[in-house]
Amino acid sequence: MGFEGFPLIVGWELTLACNLRCRHCGSSAALPRRDELNVEECLAICEQLPALLVQEVDFTGGEPLLRPDWSRIATHLGELGIRTKLLTNGLTLGPDTVAQLKDACIAGVGVSIDGLEATHDHIRDRTGLFQHALAGIERVSNAGLPVTVITTVNGLNIDELPALFVLLRSLGVDAWQVQPIFPLGRGKAASGLRLSEQAYMQLGAFVGEWGPLSAETGTELMPGDSFGYFTELDMREPPWGGCSAGLTACGITSDGKVKGCLALPDELVEGDLRHKDLWDIWFREDAFPYTRQFSIDRLGPACQTCDMAEQCKGGCSAMSYACSQAFHNDPYCFYGMRRRDAQGLQRAWSAGTRPRE
Amino acid sequence: MKTDFVEFQILRKPVSLRDIIEDVGLRWCRVCYLIINWRIDELRKFGEWRIPNELYDELAKHLHAYLYEDKMPPAEIASTVLNIADDFLRGDQVRLKAGDYIALENYRRSLA
Numbered sequence: 001m002g003f004e005g006f007p008l009i010v011g012w013e014l015t016l017a018c019n020l021r022c023r024h025c026g027s028s029a030a031l032p033r034r035d036e037l038n039v040e041e042c043l044a045i046c047e048q049l050p051a052l053l054v055q056e057v058d059f060t061g062g063e064p065l066l067r068p069d070w071s072r073i074a075t076h077l078g079e080l081g082i083r084t085k086l087l088t089n090g091l092t093l094g095p096d097t098v099a100q101l102k103d104a105c106i107a108g109v110g111v112s113i114d115g116l117e118a119t120h121d122h123i124r125d126r127t128g129l130f131q132h133a134l135a136g137i138e139r140v141s142n143a144g145l146p147v148t149v150i151t152t153v154n155g156l157n158i159d160e161l162p163a164l165f166v167l168l169r170s171l172g173v174d175a176w177q178v179q180p181i182f183p184l185g186r187g188k189a190a191s192g193l194r195l196s197e198q199a200y201m202q203l204g205a206f207v208g209e210w211g212p213l214s215a216e217t218g219t220e221l222m223p224g225d226s227f228g229y230f231t232e233l234d235m236r237e238p239p240w241g242g243c244s245a246g247l248t249a250c251g252i253t254s255d256g257k258v259k260g261c262l263a264l265p266d267e268l269v270e271g272d273l274r275h276k277d278l279w280d281i282w283f284r285e286d287a288f289p290y291t292r293q294f295s296i297d298r299l300g301p302a303c304q305t306c307d308m309a310e311q312c313k314g315g316c317s318a319m320s321y322a323c324s325q326a327f328h329n330d331p332y333c334f335y336g337m338r339r340r341d342a343q344g345l346q347r348a349w350s351a352g353t354r355p356r357e
Numbered sequence: 358m359k360t361d362f363v364e365f366q367i368l369r370k371p372v373s374l375r376d377i378i379e380d381v382g383l384r385w386c387r388v389c390y391l392i393i394n395w396r397i398d399e400l401r402k403f404g405e406w407r408i409p410n411e412l413y414d415e416l417a418k419h420l421h422a423y424l425y426e427d428k429m430p431p432a433e434i435a436s437t438v439l440n441i442a443d444d445f446l447r448g449d450q451v452r453l454k455a456g457d458y459i460a461l462e463n464y465r466r467s468l469a
Contacts, residue, residue, distance in 0.1 A: 004455035051412070051462055279466065283459065 003292055006053040007282060009244075011251040011262045014042075014064040014073070020089050023123045024114065024152050024193050026184035026263060026322075029062040036254040039069040041274070045252065046076045048278045056107075059086040060262060062254065065097060074104035083107045087150065091129065093136025098143045108146040110177070111137050115157030116164060123156065134171065141172050148175040150224070153203050154193040161206050169219045176214075178207065179224030180332055182263055184322045197337050204233035204334050211236050225263070226316035230308050231334040242313035246270075246288025252278075260288050263318035290317055290327040300329020306336060412458075415465050416441070433464045 015036055018029035037045070049057070057077055064070050065088050074084045086101070087110035101109060114123050117130040141147050149168050151157065157164070161178070168176050180203060181187050183194055195203070207223050214221035228234040245260030252258055256273040257266065258281045270288060271281030281287065294313045299306075302324070303314045314320055315330025323331050330336075419438045422428040424445075430438040437457040453461075 002456070002459070004459060006455075277466075279462070283463075 002285065003283060003287075005247050007248065007250040007278075008053060008055045009249045010049065010054050010057045011249070012057050012059055013061055013252065013254045013262055014059050014067045014070055015254045016062040017066045018061060018063045018089070019066060019091055020063070020124050020126070020129070022089075022112075022114070022186070023125070023190040024154055024181055024187040026182045026187050027062065028185035032062070033253065033255045037256050037273075039072055041256065042069070042073045043076050045256070045273055045278065046073065046080060046082075048273075049077070049082055050080050052279060052282060054082055056083045056085065058110075059084065061087075063089055063091070065092045071100045071104040074106055078105040085110065087112070088136075090133035090136040093133075093139055095139060098136075098139045098145075101140065101145060102143055106145065108148060108174075109140045110148045110150045111140070112152070113137075113149045113164070113168070114152050114154070116160045116167070119157045119160060123154075137171055137173065141174075146174045147172075148177055149173050150177045150179060152181050152187075153178050153195065154181040154187075155195060155199060156192055158195070158199045158202055161203070162210070165210060165214075165219070165221065169217050173219050175220045175222060177222050177224045178203065178227075180226050180319070182226070182319055182322045184263065184265075184318075188322070195332070197331075200332055201233075201334065201337065203227075204231070208233040208235075226319035226330060226332050229312055229315065229333055229335055231338065233334050240312055242294070242311070243291055243315070243317040245317050246291045250282065250288075258282075260291065261318050264321060268321075294328065298328050300324060300326045302329045302331045302333075302336060306339060308335060412461055412465055416453075416461055420445070431464065433467070434460055437461060 013027070015032050016027060016029050017032040018025070021030060059070065059074070064086055067073075070086075074086070077084045084104070084106055085108040086106050090111040090113075093109075093111070111133055113130070113133055114120050120130040120133070121127045137147055137149070151161075151164065153161070165176065180195055180200060181193055187193055204227070207221060207227070211221045223234070223237065228237060229240040234240075243261075245264065250258055250260055250270075251262035251264070252273065253262070253266070253269075257269040258271045258273060258278065259266075259268055260270070268290075271284065273281070291313070296310060299309050299314050300320065302320075303309050303312070306312070309328075312333075314328025315333055317327050317330075319332050320327050320330040323329070416438070419430040419434065420441060423430055423438055423442055429435060434457075437453070437460055440457070441453065
């Protein structure tokens with residue numbers, strides 16, 4: 001019997017072009033890819049999604065709003081009954097763009113805010129961008145669109161989370177997603193950004209303490225990928241059952257390649273939409289082996305002695321691969337860190353080093 | 358009503374052969390949904406899936422041919438169509454598992 005799941009959520013990198021050069025950017029976004037999809041190709045891909053039961057498409061980049069035709073693609077997805085959200089750096093959220101977001105029936109806008117003003121602007125190496133992003137958030141919010149702020153939590157902003165939460169609540173932000181930084185792209189090389197185990201536990205404690213209060217305040221605090229697993233710090237999350245890349249989610253790059261998740265490197269491409277339909281790529285017998293063909297003997301050293309490994313399957317695939325170039329070996333795990341500490345084992349990972357092989 | 362499988366949900370059960378004939382002859386199912394049980398907690402927020410019209414029409418065509426004209430469906434989708442026919446004739450809720458949905462769609466695509 002073949003695989004019988006569907007890509008219910010699709011991340012779509014509309015372009016790799018970006019008008020910023022953030023230090024933490026896992027995609028190293030700057031220039032567009034060499035041969036990005038044109039709008040006709042994008043619209044044709046949209047047509048393939050309903051048969052695969054796709055429920056939601058999330059536009060990312062690069063900066064997706066730099067694509068002049070983003071609203072045509074979003075509108076067409078809406079016509080097909082697919083909810084579309086968009087993640088932006090907030091630099092181009094002027095009144096006209098916000099009106100376009102409304103017209104294109106964008107279901108939610110995510111805006112990156114990566115610390116308080118000085119830190120946010122330092123990460124972007126340009127002053128004034130924090131205020132610019134806040135103004136954009138206000139415009140989107142005033143237009144009645146749900147706003148999620150997404151913060152890449154790193155070594156520079158981990159201590160600013162409580163103050164940032166207060167600020168975001170005052171802005172009326174609907175949700176705040178805190179995403180541990182992936183050591184990828186520019187984020188891999190930038191000094192001071194990677195989270196130590198101690199800082200990662202600090203993030204867990206923050207979410208554990210503030211999360212339960214967040215719903216009452218109107219700004220829901222929710223962790224992103226690679227946050228967990230199996231401790232009181234993440235107990236508000238649905239029970240972790242393993243990475244969903246290639247099982248219920250996938251990513252499309254701006255040149256039409258398909259990956260299990262956009263945070264995975266381009267070497268893990270499963271197929272090219274210029275040559276094959278998404279249906280054929282998704283249901284290819286040997287596609288997405290890292291999640292579809294998981295077995296205990298594939299666990300890496302960080303996870304192989306863990307008693308939760310069968311359920312967890314080694315955590316977030318992208319984080320695992322970013323840290324160790326191997327799957328099922330995610331070192332960012334509250335349970336694993338405590339387990340290793342309790343057993344007096346060497347830490348699997350600390351700032352500046354890779355997991356033990 | 359939600360069940361364990363990707364399924365069609367039939368809203369009106371046939372009560373007699375005449376009803377069956379009328380139902381199949383016209384439109385054998387009023388509304389179809391797809392429901393999936395894989396990590397259902399995570400997916401429940403998405404609600405129910407309306408199956409694509411093209412697939413619905415393809416399935417209805419073969420079901421009609423099997424029930425009225427004694428024509429066996431193509432081999433690729435025979436088990437799916439026969440299972441649905443059994444459910445239908447029993448007056449049960451018609452179910453279409455994820456694998457059957459994939460088989461049907463593969464068949465439809467092979468015709469394109």
